[in-house]
Amino acid sequence: xxxxxxxxxxxxxxxxxxxxxxxxxxxxxxxxxxxxxxxxxxxxxxxxxxxxxxxxxxxxxxxxxxxxxxxxxxxxxxxxxxxxxxxxxxxxxxxxxxxxxxxxxxxxxxxxxxxxxxxxxxxxxxxxxxxxxxxxxxxxxxxxxxxxxxxxxxxxxxxxxxxxxxxxxxxxxxxxxxxxxxxxxxxxxxxxxxxxxxxxxxxxxxxxxxxx
Numbered sequence: 460x461x462x463x464x465x466x467x468x469x470x471x472x473x474x475x476x477x478x479x480x481x482x483x484x485x486x487x488x489x490x491x492x493x494x495x496x497x498x499x500x501x502x503x504x505x506x507x508x509x510x511x512x513x514x515x516x517x518x519x520x521x522x523x524x525x526x527x528x529x530x531x532x533x534x535x536x537x538x539x540x541x542x543x544x545x546x547x548x549x550x551x552x553x554x555x556x557x558x559x560x561x562x563x564x565x566x567x568x569x570x571x572x573x574x575x576x577x578x579x580x581x582x583x584x585x586x587x588x589x590x591x592x593x594x595x596x597x598x599x600x601x602x603x604x605x606x607x608x609x610x611x612x613x614x615x616x617x618x619x620x621x622x623x624x625x626x627x628x629x630x631x632x633x634x635x636x637x638x639x640x641x642x643x644x645x646x647x648x649x650x651x652x653x654x655x656x657x658x659x660x661x662x663x664x665x666x667x668x669x670x671x
Contacts, residue, residue, distance in 0.1 A: 462577060464659065466582050469604035472514050472586050475659065478666055482577045484570040491646060494568040497558035498647040505556070509549030512537040518544075565646070566669055572649045573665075583612070588658040593625035595632045601634070605656070616652035618644060621661040642668045 460482055461474045477483070512518075518537035525532055539547040578584040583605055590597050606612045614635040619626060622640060630636050639648060641657075641664035649655065 460577060462582065462584055464586055465605060466586050467601050467604070469606075475584055475662075477577060477662070479669065480670055481570050481665065482574050484567070484574045486571050486575055487568075491568045491571055491650075492563060494560055494565050494646045495650060497560045498557045498645060500556045503556045505552045505554060507550035508552040509546035512539060512545030512547075512650055514599065515543070515545050568646050569644065569649070569669065576649065576655050583654060583656045584662075585656065585658045587660070588617070588619075588626065588656075590623075590625040590629045593628035595629055598626070598629035598633060598636070602633075602656075610669045612654055612656070614653040615656050616648065616654070617664075618655060618661045618666045620658060641665050
């Protein structure tokens, strides 16, 4: 697949042939959904935690005698039917949400998402990306020049070949714009943004990292 290559001024500088094994994979929505759900589950934090009757404070003394009061029998104020007592079948921190997905499936789903981005013109390839001062204004200027006439580049994931402090600083204050290193991309991250902005050097990193 051939894709147009641009410079930071938004001008077309030529075309680049994308690797077929990465950017020419047929979409399987079920597989992508399965991988996405597993990633979301693995990121889930166990916050909600209720106490069972054995963990609630107090309740050592029987509230009233067993017989003669006319009231129902009660053995402890920690009973789940009492206000302030334990909770039956409540959420617990011990619950495990993690889902294991084979490495080959994750890699295949990643290639499918990259292929769809390229196929649907949601993939912007730059000859190079360079920020001089690390100012937000510089990144905003680059994104505006790369934007199409009918639609601005909003919701952009910038895939960097390596850690670049200036680019990260320039992009971090722009809403719906984030940066990530090419070696760390995943399905959930790619699907969280509409456009991918990728310097040409990042393609080499993606190939070396995932196509082995």
